[in-house]
Amino acid sequence: MRRLGVFNNVSLDGYYTDAGNGLGWAHEGAGDDEHMEFVKDNAQGRNALVFGRVTYDMMEAWWPTPMAAQAMPEVAKGMNDAPKYVFSRTLEKAGWSNTTLLNGDPAAEIARIKRTPGPDMTVLGSGSIVAQLVEAGLVDEVQLMVCPVVLGSGKSQFAGVTSKPLWTLSRSRTFRNGRVFLAYTRP
């Protein structure tokens, strides 16, 4: 069975984007070699990536570009080479390399894909998809990079979940730039 994880930067009040879908706050004051190294290693697994349409559009507008290849060559190569799934009922085709477009119910599709052979999967961003998959009990690990900022408002990746498992804190690590990495696994 393929495992499904989630990775997101979150504010300390629990939001993964600000109210305007912005992510800039997550990168301010990040300069810390140890943190950079960790993010790079963490992104370089052989995992398949899973997105909702909004996050997919943002990622697709950046990672395939020459700018991305220049700014973050290893991460860009990893992102472009990885098998990717995007959930959308409006996209007609997905132009980014190695991307499969899925238009069914996210929980049903992921439950099906988890039973097929292939690499483990990681959801990035995509809060509404995360909430649906958590609710359906399909998320095996949630990774949070808690940034030292309060946003006051924004979007939550757990919005509306009613299943309330007590997650197991499996790893935590603190960085000099004030970020705290927390990995929670499903009991």
Add this chain to the structure above:
Amino acid sequence: MTRKLVLKQHMSLDGYAGRLDGDVGFVFDSLDDALTYWIVQDIWKAGVHIMGRKTYEDMAAWWPKSDEPFAAPMNTIPKAVFSDTLEEAPWGPVQVIRGDLGAGIAHLKSQGDARPVVAHGGARFARALAAADLVDEYHLITHPVALGRGLAIFSGLPAARRLSLVENRAFPKGAVLNIYRPVRP
């Protein structure tokens, strides 16, 4: 010299201080002995415990007859309750502070020795303290459960605000303590 204001706050994994109906039962499954010990040590350091009216009434009905480890520091150390309507405050030692929150906090911070003012909520009181940037140190205890919706304590902020992490610690049952201080120019 002024003393600092500490906000001690339990939170869910998704950042809520409680369910929409105010229920905070989510904290108990991960309130292990090590975390209990840490909190008891933390609240014994207080020079004064402060809270809103509802939390005062809830605590006044509970701590005087409790033999839990939190009871001694809560019963022994002076309290201040912020309320314009509270008429009787039988759980002492206590003072009732009326009127402007900022002025009341400034007054408390200017009194006593170096021991901090420790705020206990509830969510609405914590939200008012955070919105007015009156908190000098946040002691946030995040429990490993997502509530899906609930009471936010930072929703009154006029804009995003950066903090600095001064301490981080994980406890056996998965709660995480993060201590932050506001970054002020």
